[in-house]
Amino acid sequence: MNNMMNDRAILQEVGRRLNRCRIDQGLTQARLASEAGVAKRTVERIEAGESAQTSNLVRILRVLGLLDAFVAALPESGPRPMELLRLHGKERRRASSKRSRDSGDSWQWGDGE
Template identity: 55%
Template sequence: MKIGAELADGVVLRELGERLTRIRLERNLTQATLAEQAGVAKRTVERLEAGEVATQLSGFLRVCRVLGLLERFDALVPEPLPSPMAQLKLQGRKRRRASGKKPGATPTKKWTWGDES
């Protein structure tokens, strides 16, 4: 089943649970072994696989880490890119040549107080 915005939360959770179950079985792991490696209770794995809402996100992440699925979250929730305007501001202008000294920029005679004439 393809997960989309039109599906209810319970349906999505059950689908995710079924997928986790299939992946766990493909890796030949028992629920107890997966729970031990993930550092969660076996009941947490059972709830995740059943699609129950009562599980914590941290438990879900730990199970996904053990199953090698955590890296896929980067594609699920990508880092926001700066807007084009922000990129322009960050980029700045590249120098094309040295500025050098401008003629007449330095006074020919040293100025002192009271020498306004």
């Protein structure tokens, strides 16, 4: 798979690979669906390259023993080196707005009256 593939082609390739893993493990679609807690039609749709809910995909990956590999493909985001210096080792809790902090106009109590 690569970035040049369209979404449909990627979904079809993912479905083909999941199908191969399921067969290699000797599982029927019905058995995989039962163990994953999803409908058999959901397994059929995913293997056919159709769209599915992420939670259903996660359940199927867990049963097939592929969840760790899936999660490993998504790198953890952490603060950039310069941000670490600015934060002095503190972990960032939320994103800030895009407004300028150095506009020269500082807000004071009573400004809204």
